[in-house]
Amino acid sequence: MAQHQRTVSSNQLSTPHSVSLKVLRLSRPALATQTPLLKTSFGNGLDIPPSASLAHPSANPDSSYPLTPLLTLPSAFGAAYVGETFACTLCANNELTSDSTKAVSGVRISAELQTPSNQTGISLELSDSENQPSANELQVGGTLQRTVHHPLKEEGTHVLAITVTYTETTLDEHGGASGGRARTFRKLYQFVAQNLVAVRSKVTALPQRSKDSPRTWSLEAQLENVGEASVFIEKVWLREDEGLEGKTVGSEQGIVLKSMDVEQVMFVVREGRGGDEKGKRTLAQLNIEWRSAMGQRGSLTTGWLSSKG
Amino acid sequence: MDSPKSPSGSVRRHIRNISHPLPRRNTKGPLDAVDDPLAHQPTRIRSDATAEDAPVESQTSTPTQAKPLPLAPTRKIDLRFLQNPQTYYQLATDDIPAAFLESEHQPLPDATLPDLLAKGHFRPAAVVALRQLLQADSNNAENILPLLYTRLACLVLISKPDLAAEEALQLTDFLGRGTPSAKDLLPNVPWELRILLVRLQAIVADDGGRRAIMALYALAAEVRSHLRDTNESGDVQMAQTWSSRLRDLGFRVADAFVEMGELETATRHLESLLEVDTDEVNFRKALLRVRLGDIDGAERSMKGIASEERHDTIAALLTIANDDWHNAVNAWRSVGEKYPTSDFFQQNAAVCLMYTGRLAESREILERLAEEHDAYPALLFNLSTLYELCTERAVDRKTDLATSRAAKPATPSSGGWERSNADFKL
Numbered sequence A: 001m002a003q004h005q006r007t008v009s010s011n012q013l014s015t016p017h018s019v020s021l022k023v024l025r026l027s028r029p030a031l032a033t034q035t036p037l038l039k040t041s042f043g044n045g046l047d048i049p050p051s052a053s054l055a056h057p058s059a060n061p062d063s064s065y066p067l068t069p070l071l072t073l074p075s076a077f078g079a080a081y082v083g084e085t086f087a088c089t090l091c092a093n094n095e096l097t098s099d100s101t102k103a104v105s106g107v108r109i110s111a112e113l114q115t116p117s118n119q120t121g122i123s124l125e126l127s128d129s130e131n132q133p134s135a136n137e138l139q140v141g142g143t144l145q146r147t148v149h150h151p152l153k154e155e156g157t158h159v160l161a162i163t164v165t166y167t168e169t170t171l172d173e174h175g176g177a178s179g180g181r182a183r184t185f186r187k188l189y190q191f192v193a194q195n196l197v198a199v200r201s202k203v204t205a206l207p208q209r210s211k212d213s214p215r216t217w218s219l220e221a222q223l224e225n226v227g228e229a230s231v232f233i234e235k236v237w238l239r240e241d242e243g244l245e246g247k248t249v250g251s252e253q254g255i256v257l258k259s260m261d262v263e264q265v266m267f268v269v270r271e272g273r274g275g276d277e278k279g280k281r282t283l284a285q286l287n288i289e290w291r292s293a294m295g296q297r298g299s300l301t302t303g304w305l306s307s308k309g
Numbered sequence B: 001m002d003s004p005k006s007p008s009g010s011v012r013r014h015i016r017n018i019s020h021p022l023p024r025r026n027t028k029g030p031l032d033a034v035d036d037p038l039a040h041q042p043t044r045i046r047s048d049a050t051a052e053d054a055p056v057e058s059q060t061s062t063p064t065q066a067k068p069l070p071l072a073p074t075r076k077i078d079l080r081f082l083q084n085p086q087t088y089y090q091l092a093t094d095d096i097p098a099a100f101l102e103s104e105h106q107p108l109p110d111a112t113l114p115d116l117l118a119k120g121h122f123r124p125a126a127v128v129a130l131r132q133l134l135q136a137d138s139n140n141a142e143n144i145l146p147l148l149y150t151r152l153a154c155l156v157l158i159s160k161p162d163l164a165a166e167e168a169l170q171l172t173d174f175l176g177r178g179t180p181s182a183k184d185l186l187p188n189v190p191w192e193l194r195i196l197l198v199r200l201q202a203i204v205a206d207d208g209g210r211r212a213i214m215a216l217y218a219l220a221a222e223v224r225s226h227l228r229d230t231n232e233s234g235d236v237q238m239a240q241t242w243s244s245r246l247r248d249l250g251f252r253v254a255d256a257f258v259e260m261g262e263l264e265t266a267t268r269h270l271e272s273l274l275e276v277d278t279d280e281v282n283f284r285k286a287l288l289r290v291r292l293g294d295i296d297g298a299e300r301s302m303k304g305i306a307s308e309e310r311h312d313t314i315a316a317l318l319t320i321a322n323d324d325w326h327n328a329v330n331a332w333r334s335v336g337e338k339y340p341t342s343d344f345f346q347q348n349a350a351v352c353l354m355y356t357g358r359l360a361e362s363r364e365i366l367e368r369l370a371e372e373h374d375a376y377p378a379l380l381f382n383l384s385t386l387y388e389l390c391t392e393r394a395v396d397r398k399t400d401l402a403t404s405r406a407a408k409p410a411t412p413s414s415g416g417w418e419r420s421n422a423d424f425k426l
Helices: B113-119 B122-135 B141-157 B161-176 B180-188 B191-204 B210-233 B236-260 B263-272 B278-292 B295-303 B308-321 B325-338 B344-355 B359-372 B377-390 B394-406
Strands: A005-010 A019-025 A030-033 A067-072 A085-094 A102-115 A118-124 A143-151 A156-171 A177-194 A197-206 A216-225 A231-240 A244-249 A255-257 A262-271 A282-292 A296-301
Touching: A019 A102, A019 A156, A019 A177, A019 B377, A030 B278, A067 B278, A067 B308, A067 B344, A067 B377, A085 A102, A085 A156, A085 B377, A102 A143, A118 A143, A143 B359, A197 A282, A197 A296, A216 A231, A216 A255, A216 A282, A231 A244, A231 A262, A244 A282, A255 A262, A262 A282, B113 B122, B113 B141, B122 B141, B141 B161, B141 B180, B141 B191, B161 B180, B161 B191, B191 B210, B191 B236, B210 B236, B236 B263, B236 B278, B263 B278, B278 B295, B278 B308, B295 B308, B308 B325, B308 B344, B325 B344, B344 B359, B344 B377, B359 B377, B359 B394, B377 B394
Parallel strands: none
Antiparallel strands: A005 A177, A019 A085, A030 A067, A085 A143, A102 A118, A102 A156, A156 A177, A197 A216, A216 A262, A231 A255, A231 A282, A244 A262, A282 A296
């Protein structure tokens, strides 16, 4: 995420910090790929050992398949999509060397996310593992790891602001503390959340059989993949307003949308009983649930869609 | 999926002019009897209906209805067009950590090609293969073509498939022209080389690989025709060879779709394959679906896998898909204990540990694996990533890792012994 780093500010201009902060966006791990070569039988020593072209030594040498179940950590920040959960791991490292006359204690990380609608920032909860050493015991070369998760709901620029505070103690010749001071620094990482699935909807009133029969509408929507990666639409469903009943036309499950692909879905929404109601009516909200690479979940709910009148 | 490319910065473009005209064969004129286009029929794609009245032939790639002219067998193959040094790139060493270049395990300058290949010195092997190719007798296809294969394969192994793709163009273009001399050469081209040419074609193609798919279908048509011939001539062994090549091509079409990023099409294609190992197909489909995000589909495919190891592998991948990282760690660990010979399960457990906030543990496992086993690119990449997270002095750690790899004896697995800077994220 280095390319998204905007500024590094410090309230102390004096000595370099004893603690560094490194971050990695924890999007899903990827499947390693390979280019297996066919086994040859040239003889005369020109046959390349089959294991040479496999992603790992115990892979199946008879398979030509480029995908393997071998996992790799995310290689780049990638695109951040509205509707998906953003995860990022934060590592505060004790950068002192073993012969240093300083020690570090009380390391604390805090994180805030500035969103387009909340410029002051939302405080993020940090999760850790049970096996973490307590903050005070950050040894030389040690790392304090915390992870943040945040569901992205808005399109636009987000800034992840991380603050690291710690106490730096100067040691005297006998190893005793001769003085300590609290230090802090803050790093900002900027990224843009973009839409993955765009929805265009259209409501049409269907002809009524008689004046008193229940009103019926067709609700059509076009789902377009406006992101860069493929998306697997798991479910498209309606949350109807009270007194209404919706039914899908066709099947809206298990659609693969590649980048720029569009899929049309349609529902018929009907009033429960013959209405006295006339005019404009709120009909339903459209919900879309998807998964992207390696099962990353995402979802989107539209605003209330209504009839024209 | 992105096609693999060489790390940027390799200096190469200036040494080759791709549009350089091919040296024309000057041994025979177009009106010479042996080059008479009417003497040979183009390779036919025969349908089942015409199979019965097809003539009995054995192992020729250009089925003919007329008898070959008596001159044909003596006609010389001239491969001078493959021996132009301008066609080939020089391999820079500036992207290789000094630890490897200075290692005592570097091969001696007079190491033989078989030796280099057996020990996994694929960069020097690519150089030697080319040298031998340039020096070989231009008429000796049996010597030149395996050397060309070795050269291209080595480039693929050292992660320079884009260079291989460019170097392969001369032969691909020549064969694609379908001239009589191309047809003469075709039976001499090792099958492995033909498959590699198609694969490399997909890498340089600006059509996203569509032409490579067509090339695979064309190969399949050719194989079918051979298969029919061998079936008729009763050559059981050859028939088996062609039949397994045909099955392999079926899988390769799916592979090509995967590499093009056409994951759904790849799944559909796998479903259409007949008489194939269903376990293999289901495993491939499950992997594809996990990658695509079709988790229910992956579960359905997993149910069709009989091999316990593969079943457990997919099950572990599905715990990741469901964001269940603690279980994912446990799943990979338990498969790892069940199948201790496959060390990649532990590698995967280490990756998942990162998602549960246990970086130190993850690093320990990866360091141990890198120390005890043959390293492979994914392992080195993951470990280097962890080093980047652990300290500001990651370059030192990564350089140390390269140094420790360079001190190990050479092995051929997973790209060979020598690694590039990119493998260590240096």
